[in-house]
Amino acid sequence: MVSTELGYDQLLSIAFSVPMPYEWSVGVYGSLFFHEIMNHNRFLGVRCPDCNKVYMPPRRLCGPCFKELDELVVLPNEGTIEAFSIVNYPFVDPNTGEQRPIPYTYGYIRIDGADTIFSHIINETDTRLIQVGMKVKAVFREKELMQGNVQDIKHFEIVNP
Amino acid sequence: MDHIAIVGVAQTGYEAKIRNKTNYDLVYEVTKGVLDDAGLSLADIDNIVTVSNDFMDGRTISSMAVGEAAGGHDKNISTVEGDGTFGAFYGAMRVLGGFNTTLVVAHSKGSEGSLKHITNAMFDPVYHRLIGIEAISASAIQANSYMDRFGLSEESFAMVSVKNHQNGFNNPYAHMPLNLTVEDVMKSARIADPLKLLDCSPVSDGAAAIIIANEEYSRRAKTRPVWIKGIAHCVEEYFLGDRDLAVAKSLRQASRKAYEMAGISRPVDSIDVVELYDAFSYMEPLWLEGLGFCEEGRGPGMLKDGITLMSGKLPVNPSGGVLSSHALLVAGLARIIEATLQLRGEAGSRQIPEAKTALAHGINGPCGQSHCVWVLSSEQ
Numbered sequence A: 001m002v003s004t005e006l007g008y009d010q011l012l013s014i015a016f017s018v019p020m021p022y023e024w025s026v027g028v029y030g031s032l033f034f035h036e037i038m039n040h041n042r043f044l045g046v047r048c049p050d051c052n053k054v055y056m057p058p059r060r061l062c063g064p065c066f067k068e069l070d071e072l073v074v075l076p077n078e079g080t081i082e083a084f085s086i087v088n089y090p091f092v093d094p095n096t097g098e099q100r101p102i103p104y105t106y107g108y109i110r111i112d113g114a115d116t117i118f119s120h121i122i123n124e125t126d127t128r129l130i131q132v133g134m135k136v137k138a139v140f141r142e143k144e145l146m147q148g149n150v151q152d153i154k155h156f157e158i159v160n161p
Numbered sequence B: 001m002d003h004i005a006i007v008g009v010a011q012t013g014y015e016a017k018i019r020n021k022t023n024y025d026l027v028y029e030v031t032k033g034v035l036d037d038a039g040l041s042l043a044d045i046d047n048i049v050t051v052s053n054d055f056m057d058g059r060t061i062s063s064m065a066v067g068e069a070a071g072g073h074d075k076n077i078s079t080v081e082g083d084g085t086f087g088a089f090y091g092a093m094r095v096l097g098g099f100n101t102t103l104v105v106a107h108s109k110g111s112e113g114s115l116k117h118i119t120n121a122m123f124d125p126v127y128h129r130l131i132g133i134e135a136i137s138a139s140a141i142q143a144n145s146y147m148d149r150f151g152l153s154e155e156s157f158a159m160v161s162v163k164n165h166q167n168g169f170n171n172p173y174a175h176m177p178l179n180l181t182v183e184d185v186m187k188s189a190r191i192a193d194p195l196k197l198l199d200c201s202p203v204s205d206g207a208a209a210i211i212i213a214n215e216e217y218s219r220r221a222k223t224r225p226v227w228i229k230g231i232a233h234c235v236e237e238y239f240l241g242d243r244d245l246a247v248a249k250s251l252r253q254a255s256r257k258a259y260e261m262a263g264i265s266r267p268v269d270s271i272d273v274v275e276l277y278d279a280f281s282y283m284e285p286l287w288l289e290g291l292g293f294c295e296e297g298r299g300p301g302m303l304k305d306g307i308t309l310m311s312g313k314l315p316v317n318p319s320g321g322v323l324s325s326h327a328l329l330v331a332g333l334a335r336i337i338e339a340t341l342q343l344r345g346e347a348g349s350r351q352i353p354e355a356k357t358a359l360a361h362g363i364n365g366p367c368g369q370s371h372c373v374w375v376l377s378s379e380q
């Protein structure tokens, strides 16, 4: 008879590492947003006529007002740091499958004229040189390398520190 | 059961790829549509059930991304990961539990992911996934088991595809109305024996929403309420090999419970129209047996005898069914919507005259692992 006894080192596992492919629609407003970056190196937002809030990136609805939005507004490529974190732990970038160079700074940025926060990388990793409230400016990819996604913005850099 | 009703319905058209709309757009459009249909405002809605699947959306906690589009700002939102009939079941429970109204919304875009990968991932990673089984090959095994048990022919399944694709012409939302002959189906590409291409539903993008209300709010809505008389669901074993695939055991159990709640003893005499989840042609007769409309093995005979035609005693899938439009998760909610439109007398050219009692049905899991049955009536 076969025994149910099994050594711990005999326990098996199944490895699975095949990525599942997707092709997500960016939608009308998302496509307009990235075209504005590709064509003019600047941002788009959308204003709610009921509460006046400016959403950036633009979206179809104001949630609290449940109002459909269509008043697009052109926004500059500058904003203010609202919060940030300098990330130091090793991390495999799910988009590339490669190790993200550390440290890097994850920023919470309010673009001038917007009421919502945009998230991106800030190219300053020295805690002595970065503060909440500092002005930052988007640095875009070279035009011919742009692909219509969030990586068309390379990072934000601090303006006149 | 307390008196609760479906007071609003909305669905998008179903298409292979809705390129200009995100899931957020689709959810918003049917949410707005269902409020307009019911003549209710968002302030009348006190809770929301979203229906989505993370693997379909390619997003963890996929429900969170559509809450705003579903009008969920500051509201109680809960989620069902499964077919829309199950989401609606939970929505009905919430109304029975004390909410006035539940808005149930389902979405999916089959065009954005790889259905082979996604349905393969339903199965056990140790014993089944690595072999490559997915929805189509599992269903082919079920179709063969069903044929072998009862001596059924592939042609009898092909007839279902002919009927439902033809019915699809009467449904302005249908993805794939087709003029077919049995020969066309028989000669279409053999996908997984015995299933041919035209035995299989298309994969669609789309969304749908309903509002379920208690008696008080059903009076506030502008629509003619469609009363929920009986609802039940039941599940069977996870491993395909543990199940008798030729008999829809959990459907028998679920339908018996729903009939009992609705006070129905002879369903074939009491029900005027059926909308069921025919993801593959063979499923329609197999589910008709499970629903107790005929003896086991007699399902295909119902179509041969003309009973399930638009003109028959028990029309089945006048909308064209899932064979004509198959947005995963949404398709079951679309069955409830179609049944509701029939009972409101608003089904247009697919209307069954004087339909008073309708049955809607959805499935979850491979080969109908679980079934959800709805008995609806135009009369309180």
Ligand SMILES: [Zn+2]
Pocket: A048, A049, A050, A051, A052, A053, A062, A063, A064, A065, A066, A067
């Ligand atoms: Zn607003």
